[in-house]
Amino acid sequence: MKREDLRRLFARAKALSGETDYVVLGSLAALGYTGQVPARMAMSIDVDAYSKADPGRIFELAPALGQGSPFEAEFGYYLDPIAARVATLPDDWEARLVRIELEPGLAAWFLEPNDAAVSKYARMEPRDREWIRAGLVAGILSVPILQVRFAQTAFLDTAESNRACTAFDEDRGWLAGRRRRRNKWLHSSARSARSRIEDEIMRPSARAVFGLTTKLR
Numbered sequence: 288m289k290r291e292d293l294r295r296l297f298a299r300a301k302a303l304s305g306e307t308d309y310v311v312l313g314s315l316a317a318l319g320y321t322g323q324v325p326a327r328m329a330m331s332i333d334v335d336a337y338s339k340a341d342p343g344r345i346f347e348l349a350p351a352l353g354q355g356s357p358f359e360a361e362f363g364y365y366l367d368p369i370a371a372r373v374a375t376l377p378d379d380w381e382a383r384l385v386r387i388e389l390e391p392g393l394a395a396w397f398l399e400p401n402d403a404a405v406s407k408y409a410r411m412e413p414r415d416r417e418w419i420r421a422g423l424v425a426g427i428l429s430v431p432i433l434q435v436r437f438a439q440t441a442f443l444d445t446a447e448s449n450r451a452c453t454a455f456d457e458d459r460g461w462l463a464g465r466r467r468r469r470n471k472w473l474h475s476s477a478r479s480a481r482s483r484i485e486d487e488i489m490r491p492s493a494r495a496v497f498g499l500t501t502k503l504r
Contacts, residue, residue: 288329290318294389300348301393308339310396314418319385319397320427327421332364342371375409376402377439401432405440408451423462430459
């Protein structure tokens, strides 16, 4: 999925409802990131969103734009209408929404990726973990920022909190181990490259010495 896909969807939503601003939660919140987004973070075909000015109106669009709609049949993705408070999120997440104008008079407000990651840790489906790890590797998600956001989150219950915190700790360890292995590989590669360069430098000298020795004989 790309921003252009969201522009097409929300332009159709605007034509049907008159709403001009839409909040994007879920996996496709990654499309609000300004840099390169890993494919794994933008694979979803369901756009979790609600209309910013009047959140309840988004549900009126399900027949035309939702799952099983003519829009999905034509384009292969669909609107998944959601309530504004459906996800477990850190305090003040709305103040961190990233506004991107898709076309004049039409804007998408994307959930900040680290806030989205907290909601995914709370839900913790296998696809959520894949999304999170792709974001950590790409640098879209930040371990220090996530630590702060966890402290700002009121989880549904103790079980949800424990599950989320355990998964976060595992991912921190996984990321640190991945970086150690990468640094070790880079160090080994650099050492091998230096050895090859030194060999290349020495070979002409060795040949020259061998030639001189032959002449002396």
